[in-house]
Amino acid sequence: MTVELCGIALEHPVINASGTFDAIAARRVFGAELIERFPFAAFVSKTVTLAPRQGNPPPRLWETGSGLINSIGLPTKGLEGYLGEDLPELAELPVPLIVNVMGFTPAEVGELIRAFADRPEVTALELNVSCPNVETGLVMGADPRELSALLERVRPLTDKPLIVKLSPNATDVPAVARAAERAGASAVSLINTLRGMALHPRSGAPWLGGGGGGVSGPAVRSVALAQVYAVAEAVEIPVIGMGGVQRGQDALDLLRAGATLVAVGTENFRDPAAASRITAELSALHGNSAPELT
Amino acid sequence: MSAGPAASAGPAPRAAPTAHAAPAASAAPAASAVRTPAPFGRRAVAVTARERHGAYTLLRCEDAGGPRPRAGQFYMLSAAERWGGGDGERPFLPRAFSVLRAPAEDRRLDFLLEDVGPGTRRLDELRPGDRLHVVGPLGNGFEPPRERRRALLVGGGVGIAPLAIWQDQLEDSTRPLLGFRDRARAAAAGLVSSARVATDDGSFGHHGVVTDLMRQEIAGRESEIEVYACGPPAMLEAVRAVCAELAIPAQLALEAGMACGFGACFGCVVPTRAGLVRLCLDGPVLDADRLESALLPGTGH
Numbered sequence: 020m021t022v023e024l025c026g027i028a029l030e031h032p033v034i035n036a037s038g039t040f041d042a043i044a045a046r047r048v049f050g051a052e053l054i055e056r057f058p059f060a061a062f063v064s065k066t067v068t069l070a071p072r073q074g075n076p077p078p079r080l081w082e083t084g085s086g087l088i089n090s091i092g093l094p095t096k097g098l099e100g101y102l103g104e105d106l107p108e109l110a111e112l113p114v115p116l117i118v119n120v121m122g123f124t125p126a127e128v129g130e131l132i133r134a135f136a137d138r139p140e141v142t143a144l145e146l147n148v149s150c151p152n153v154e155t156g157l158v159m160g161a162d163p164r165e166l167s168a169l170l171e172r173v174r175p176l177t178d179k180p181l182i183v184k185l186s187p188n189a190t191d192v193p194a195v196a197r198a199a200e201r202a203g204a205s206a207v208s209l210i211n212t213l214r215g216m217a218l219h220p221r222s223g224a225p226w227l228g229g230g231g232g233g234v235s236g237p238a239v240r241s242v243a244l245a246q247v248y249a250v251a252e253a254v255e256i257p258v259i260g261m262g263g264v265q266r267g268q269d270a271l272d273l274l275r276a277g278a279t280l281v282a283v284g285t286e287n288f289r290d291p292a293a294a295s296r297i298t299a300e301l302s303a304l305h306g307n308s309a310p311e312l313t
Numbered sequence: 314m315s316a317g318p319a320a321s322a323g324p325a326p327r328a329a330p331t332a333h334a335a336p337a338a339s340a341a342p343a344a345s346a347v348r349t350p351a352p353f354g355r356r357a358v359a360v361t362a363r364e365r366h367g368a369y370t371l372l373r374c375e376d377a378g379g380p381r382p383r384a385g386q387f388y389m390l391s392a393a394e395r396w397g398g399g400d401g402e403r404p405f406l407p408r409a410f411s412v413l414r415a416p417a418e419d420r421r422l423d424f425l426l427e428d429v430g431p432g433t434r435r436l437d438e439l440r441p442g443d444r445l446h447v448v449g450p451l452g453n454g455f456e457p458p459r460e461r462r463r464a465l466l467v468g469g470g471v472g473i474a475p476l477a478i479w480q481d482q483l484e485d486s487t488r489p490l491l492g493f494r495d496r497a498r499a500a501a502a503g504l505v506s507s508a509r510v511a512t513d514d515g516s517f518g519h520h521g522v523v524t525d526l527m528r529q530e531i532a533g534r535e536s537e538i539e540v541y542a543c544g545p546p547a548m549l550e551a552v553r554a555v556c557a558e559l560a561i562p563a564q565l566a567l568e569a570g571m572a573c574g575f576g577a578c579f580g581c582v583v584p585t586r587a588g589l590v591r592l593c594l595d596g597p598v599l600d601a602d603r604l605e606s607a608l609l610p611g612t613g614h
Binding site for chain 1: 404
């Protein structure tokens with residue numbers, strides 16, 4: 020099931036969604052077996068910002084029907100901590116490394132991209148554009164013009180593939196994807212989490228420390244499938260599909276909808292080796308001449 | 314996960330020395346001594362027994378493929394069937410449970426649970442022959458008492474679990490102190506040897522809270538005791554406050570809602586004096602003096 024994404028050869032089409040697997044922590048917990056049985060064909064690291072961030076106050080999680088609402092708030096050591104502490108460890112992983120970055124202004128995004136542009140440990144960059152541009156107040160990934168302006172500025176800063184992680188919380192996601200393509204994105208990935216919230220069962224106040232949060236898991240699978248399908252029709256660049264993938268069939272659906280790769284997110288929480296099982300199931304479905312839906 | 318029972322216990326790395334009057338010569342073992350690595354991925358184990366102990370259920374399983382845990386480590390549990398398998402509603406995420414007992418001589422793992430929500434309800438339905446998914450052992454277990462101190466185990470409710478295995482592994486400890494809401498729950502006190510019991514309603518043992526017993530037990534022996542505690546947030550906070558007042562070292566096995574148990578989700582952070590830490594990696598046992606309060610957001614409601 021080898022596959023190619025922007026010139027990167029991968030052993031199979033299953034990777035992780037950014038922020039859903041900490042390979043450094045997992046190595047501490049599972050030891051060398053994690054490396055021997057690494058479940059992803061490429062590893063996408065958690066969002067890095069220029070400055071360190073503590074993230075949102077707890078509680079940060081709420082289990083919902085067939086899913087999860089999180090309000091983690093992108094805790095990160097920041098660029099300096101990532102380069103000094105995390106990157107050397109992540110470079111030891113047996114698969115290509117994709118670094119996810121987020122800036123609050125186009126200049127910040129540019130600085131982050133320059134910091135990784137010549138790092139041989141880094142195969143590709145993924146841009147998290149689900150935050151507001153503090154200069155305009157507009158979410159960069161929700162507005163085609165904002166996104167075009169950002170990419171035109173940062174695209175020339177690196178030869179590495181630039182993957183744009185699209186927000187599902189946009190009026191016209193295919194239009195945003197087309198803008199990304201025209202402005203030089205190498206690929207797009209979707210979906211990020213959907214906005215959601217939960218109230219304290221007794222007090223009625225927002226449960227999550229951050230107020231609202233992002234919904235993920237099987238609860239968003241059909242939304243993800245629809246958006247991946249629509250975006251894959253709208254662009255020629257590769258699409259990385261994700262959202263509620265639990266089984267090989269879910270991965271196959273996203274591939275049939277036009278994705279080149281599939282990412283596993285929340286299911287990693289239920290089983291750290293889930294991606295290996297999903298890859299095996301997908302492989303069995305591929306091997307079947309008539310992989311009908313079950 | 315709000316209703317998630319009992320994720321608890323692992324010792325605080327002493328690497329970041331805290332204000333404690335810990336003797337300089339404290340023979341604190343390296344963090345690795347309190348963490349047994351887990352096999353990668355979840356594995357199916359067979360439920361071999363289910364026992365009722367008052368208001369609680371003891372679930373026993375045979376973990377043929379796993380290593381022996383350290384006292385205070387925990388596992389993520391989910392039923393192999395009807396647990397968010399793609400079409401279900403809640404429960405969806407696995408639940409964290411401290412191990413109650415894991416005898417060195419066999420592959421048995423015992424867990425203690427109370428039916429308080431969809432996850433524990435489903436686990437409570439399991440019967441011998443059913444399959445359980447486990448990931449673990451996870452987290453850091455208890456560290457041995459500092460030099461010249463004896464362990465005093467203080468537990469409340471379903472939180473007595475990690476104290477039972479710790480009592481099994483300790484060569485020597487003073488008489489454990491356990492608190493329960495009422496007589497029905499106090500029936501689980503027999504899982505820990507020779508414990509003194511307090512109940513909130515006075516229907517069994519001392520009428521009052523377990524910290525009443527703790528003050529009696531400690532009086533005059535402040536320099537000889539190290540407290541190990543696990544229980545509901547209000548109890549842990551009371552224990553923390555008493556230990557801070559009397560300058561007694563304490564290791565608290567804490568609980569926080571967790572989605573994964575292995576550091577992936579960043580959901581189980583707890584506020585410490587040094588900022589937020591992931592309880593599944595740096596805990597679940599923390600030295601009490603790392604905390605301003607053991608009343609953690611999102612627990613015990």
